[in-house]
Each structure stands twice: as C-alpha cells, then as structure tokens.
Amino acid sequence: MTRELSDPASKLVVRNARLGDVPAIAELSERVYTGTGLHGYAEGAVRGQINHFPEGQFVILVDDKVVGYCATFRVKEAVGLKRHTWGEITGNGHASRHDPDGDWLYGMEVCVDPDYRGYRLGQRLYNARKQLCQRLGLKGIVFAGRLPTLAKRLKKFGSVEAYVEAIRERQARDPVLSFQLRNGFEVIDIIPGYLTADHQSMGYGIHLRWQNPKVATNEEVKTSKDYGGRLPDSIRVGTVQYMQRRVLSFDEFLKMVAYFVDVVADYSGDFVVFPEMFTLQLLSIEDQQLSPAESIEALTKYTPRLIEALRDMALRYNINIIGGSHPTRVESGRVENISYVFLRDGTVHEQPKIHPTPNEVYWWNIEGGSTLHAIDTDCGPIGVLICYDAEFPELARYLTDQGIRILFVPFCTDERQSYLRVRYCCQARAVENQLYVVMSGNVGNLPNVANMDIQYAQSCILTPCDFPFARDGIAADTTPNVETVAIADLRPETLTMARNNGTVKNLRDRRHDLYRLQWLGK
Numbered sequence: 361m362t363r364e365l366s367d368p369a370s371k372l373v374v375r376n377a378r379l380g381d382v383p384a385i386a387e388l389s390e391r392v393y394t395g396t397g398l399h400g401y402a403e404g405a406v407r408g409q410i411n412h413f414p415e416g417q418f419v420i421l422v423d424d425k426v427v428g429y430c431a432t433f434r435v436k437e438a439v440g441l442k443r444h445t446w447g448e449i450t451g452n453g454h455a456s457r458h459d460p461d462g463d464w465l466y467g468m469e470v471c472v473d474p475d476y477r478g479y480r481l482g483q484r485l486y487n488a489r490k491q492l493c494q495r496l497g498l499k500g501i502v503f504a505g506r507l508p509t510l511a512k513r514l515k516k517f518g519s520v521e522a523y524v525e526a527i528r529e530r531q532a533r534d535p536v537l538s539f540q541l542r543n544g545f546e547v548i549d550i551i552p553g554y555l556t557a558d559h560q561s562m563g564y565g566i567h568l569r570w571q572n573p574k575v576a577t578n579e580e581v582k583t584s585k586d587y588g589g590r591l592p593d594s595i596r597v598g599t600v601q602y603m604q605r606r607v608l609s610f611d612e613f614l615k616m617v618a619y620f621v622d623v624v625a626d627y628s629g630d631f632v633v634f635p636e637m638f639t640l641q642l643l644s645i646e647d648q649q650l651s652p653a654e655s656i657e658a659l660t661k662y663t664p665r666l667i668e669a670l671r672d673m674a675l676r677y678n679i680n681i682i683g684g685s686h687p688t689r690v691e692s693g694r695v696e697n698i699s700y701v702f703l704r705d706g707t708v709h710e711q712p713k714i715h716p717t718p719n720e721v722y723w724w725n726i727e728g729g730s731t732l733h734a735i736d737t738d739c740g741p742i743g744v745l746i747c748y749d750a751e752f753p754e755l756a757r758y759l760t761d762q763g764i765r766i767l768f769v770p771f772c773t774d775e776r777q778s779y780l781r782v783r784y785c786c787q788a789r790a791v792e793n794q795l796y797v798v799m800s801g802n803v804g805n806l807p808n809v810a811n812m813d814i815q816y817a818q819s820c821i822l823t824p825c826d827f828p829f830a831r832d833g834i835a836a837d838t839t840p841n842v843e844t845v846a847i848a849d850l851r852p853e854t855l856t857m858a859r860n861n862g863t864v865k866n867l868r869d870r871r872h873d874l875y876r877l878q879w880l881g882k
Contacts, residue, residue: 364422365479365675365706366668372675372705374484377417377429382406384426385419392471396508397559401453401469408454409433409468416458416465418488420472420481422706427476430485431455431469432492432501434462440502441548446555446565464569465493467503480625480678486543493572500572501545504554504565509534511560520550520564537566545570594849595739595766597798598624599633599836601819602684603843604804604812606644610662613642614669620845625677627847630739633800634684635819636747636772637697639666640812649808652723660689667700667708674702680737684770684800685713685746687724694727699744699770701735709735713746714755730881734762740852747771751785753792758879760793760867765852767797772815779816787833790822792866794859796835796850797822803841816841821848826862828854 364370377385382403390400401409410417413433420428433455440449441464450468451457467489472481493501510520513532517523524547526532541547545568554565600620607613617634624632642662643655650658666686674681683700690696697713697720712729713720720726732755734741743759743766750756750769759767769786773779783799790797801817820837823829835848859867 364425365476365672368667368671368706368708370423370706372479373421374418374428374488375421376415377406377410377419379407379410381419381426382410385429388426388429388473389469389471392474398555398557405453408451408456412455412458416455416492418485420484422476427473428481428485429469429471430467430489432465432467432489433458434496434498435459435464435466435502436462437464437499440464440466441569443549443551443567444504445551445553446504463499465489465496465498465501467501479675482539483543483678490570490572493570494574497575498572499575500570502567502569504551504567505540506536506555506558506561507534507564507566508536508560510562510564514562520562524550524566540566540568543570593853594851595631596627596629596847596849597631597633597766597796597821598627598629598845598847599798599800599819599821599838600624600635601800601817601838601842601844601846602635602638602802604638604641604802604806604815606806607641609645610642610665613639617670618673621673621677621679621681623845624847625679629679629847631680631682631742631766631768631798633682633768633798634770635800635802635817636685636699636770637687637812638684638770638772638802639686640809641806643809643812644806646808652725655809656687656689656695656724659687662686663688667702670700670702671706671708674704675706678704680704680739682744682768682770682798682800687726695725696729697724697726697746698729699746699768701742701744703737705738709733711735711744711746713749715748715752717748732758732879732881734759734764740765742766742768744768744770747773747782750782750789750797753785753789754877756789756793756795757877760795761877765795765855766850767793767795769797769799771799771801771817772812773801773817774814775816779818783818783820787822790824790833794824794855794862794866796855803843819846821846821850823850824855824858824862826858826864828858828862 385406386403409431416432418430419426549567551565556563670683681702685697685699688698699711701709714728716726741763743764771782786797798821800819802815803817806812818840821835823833823835825833836846838844838846
C-alpha cells in the first residue's frame, strides 16, 4: 500500500485538469513511459490538450499529487473511424485536431502512476470518459490502443491478428487490451504503423470503439461482454446476504469481505452493502465462548484494522462500501453500534445506531448515538439506518429532509418475525419518503457467540410503489437464508418524476402548517 493512501486523512479525487497541473502531468507521463522506448509529453503538449478541450482532460489526485491523467478530444466519425497514425490524429500530441462539432470522443491518453496501481485508477478515468461522452450526447469513444506484450509473444501466435483474436477469446491476456475489452470496447481494426516508436507494440495500434448506449445507431455493435450492462443515469447497488460461519483469523474474514466487494465491483457497482454486526464473526476466532464484556473488548481491538482494510478496499475496487455495523468503544467509553461508510475517494464516515434493541443493551451494554447526517457521495447524498432504527419513521424523514435518495439499512435478525418487522418498516419508509431502501442481512449460525446463535434474512432493494417502479415495490431480492448478492440499477431521475408527478406525492402533500419534525440531537 502506498504511504499516502494508507493515511486516513488522504482523499482521492477525479476532476478536470487545469493549467496549473501541467508540470505534474508532464512529469507523470515521463515516468510512466520510462523503459518503453516512448517519451512522455512536453509541457507545451499538455498545455495544448487542456486549452483545446478543457472539459475533456482529467486528472486523479491523491491529496495534491497527480497520480493519473486522461486526455481526449472530439473528432468527426469520418476521421476517427478510418485508419490513421498517432501523430496525424493527435496533432503530434497537442490535441490540435480537436473539432468542437465532432460526434465522437477520441481517447488520446491514459496514464497512471506505477506506485498507485491496484486502485483501479484506469477504470476511474475510463468512467470519466464515458460520462463525458454521454453528457455531450456523442456517438461513442474511439481510439487506437497499445499492445505492449506483442513483441514478446508474436512468435508464439504467428501474427498480430491471431494474437488479438486469442485475447478477444480470453485464450491470452494483455494488460492493456484485455482491460479495454472488459470495459465494453470492441476491436474494429488493426492499424500498422500507428506509432512506430512503440517497439513493444511493434508500431501497431489496436483500433477500438465504444458505442454510447444513449445514442441510437443503425449498426448493431457487439462487445466482448454482452451481459451486465447498466442503465444510463443509474446507480448500481449490490446488497450482500452474508453467511456467518467460523473463521480462524482476521485475514480469513477480510478475504471473505473482499470476495463480495470484488463481485459487485466487477458488475460496475457503485455501492456494496454488508449486514449489521457482520463483524461478530470475528469472535468465532476464539476457541471458547466469551462473556459479553470480553466480547466487546475482543471486537474493539479489531476496529482500527477493520477501518484501514475496508477503506483500502473501497479505493482499490473503486466502489463505495457500506460496512454493515461494528460494536465500537468510543472515546467517551460508551459502546455504540456504528456503521462505517467507506467512499471510493478514501473518506470514511460513521453513523451510530440511534436505538439499540433490548438484546443489544442486555448482551453488549450498547448505548444509542445522537448524530444522524446525510452522507455526501459521488452518487448523491445517502443515509444509513441500522436495523431497529428503520422502525422509527422520524429518522428516515429527517434524512429525507436532508436530501437523501437512497437509504441503506444493514440489519441482523434471528427469526422470521423479527425480519418482517424490519422489512415491512423499510417498505413503508420507501413509500412515505419516495426513496430507495437497500437492506442487507446475515444468514448462518455462530454457536459460540452470544446473541448471534441463529440468523434469518431475505435481503432486498425496495422502491416506492407507483407506476414507474417495479410492480411490488421490489427492485431485487434474495432467496431467504442463502449466502448471495442482489444487484439493481436505481435511477434518481425516476424518483424525481414520482415525487413531482406521481399518483400520490407524499413529500409535497405534507401539511407543514399542522406538524413538523424537529431534530434535537447533534
């Protein structure tokens, strides 16, 4: 792990490049291409890229350090989709061929600091490109990519065409082309002499394009991945129905968590949600049943490592993690049940449970928190209510008044009646506040852990009940008591339409002249 990103105060930001970034971008590109036979960009070339098309250039910053760069410009279809060389289409690296009326986005450059690989920075830059393409209403993205493994492997495959086909069929792997194919790009040509200085690629450019799904086309375009496509302007959420079973170490627990984070991230998820108290699985490491006081102390010692590990996962997998909840001894000495929210920019938020259940008070001496805030994310403001808190309508309404569109409810219930109390209340919260509610629960058994003996759950993603949504107000759900993941695409635009033009308008029709909600906590 790099030192900067291991610092909890560090933050990862994607934004448009500015002229003040020019020296750092030039220095980054020089380091990235060291040893390849290629050279980085001169400052004048980078300045030209930004000046020609400011909104098409992106940087990734860790604090104030530039660790990634992406350059694009617009071209007409007749220019971008015919054979060309790197020098002629990019204006020798200055993006001077930028055409403000171009209907395609040309991907000129993506480079990532070698010290920060493993955090899906390239994926973030590709996502920024696609978002720009859709925002501008362009037909798609086109470019010619490198094939850095070609020179070493050409003899084995006989021809560049055969090697590219093997990569497409996943019989071979290239770190660049395989990544581009996973991102929905298709090979449309192989261009000899595209960049003769690129000896690793033997001068070849692999001509690729990505079709904007929001723009109609008469040509049916197939990609290497014909499943898992997402709706435009949607937020993809994955809820984990997590199996409680004995683990032998903290590292074994983290591997299970990372597995589910990876699964949802591979489906281009924006959020992955874990259940309440899922970290109590760590108590199974002990070879004997602990008293409640001993259990709390045993769990508290894991808190710093847990926060560090899940924050790192959010960065590496480029996904926001709702980290269930974890009993934590806070600075005052109280024990609170806290949901830690790890954003993919490296920031960490805490949301304590406001209302501990009688069992939590009895077994764990847990006390309720007094803060309830909307959490600002790259997908808009969200809220978290832990299990029992969802049964108090004032809390969800208070978060809705703060602007949330998605409410996450990690829960932990031992039998069906308890589960249904939470489920029915979550459905009510979705209806009365016209928002999405995502539930994530535990299944399985932990025989030697007090108050976690058995579990019952059917995790789900709920919607308001109106014509634009799923018939039963359920966007996705799971089979009860089976370890699995449910995924759904949620569209904020649909919520806006329902709130303003729905069959009923719960939020707009409130009688503010008769009643109000006043928060007295922090």
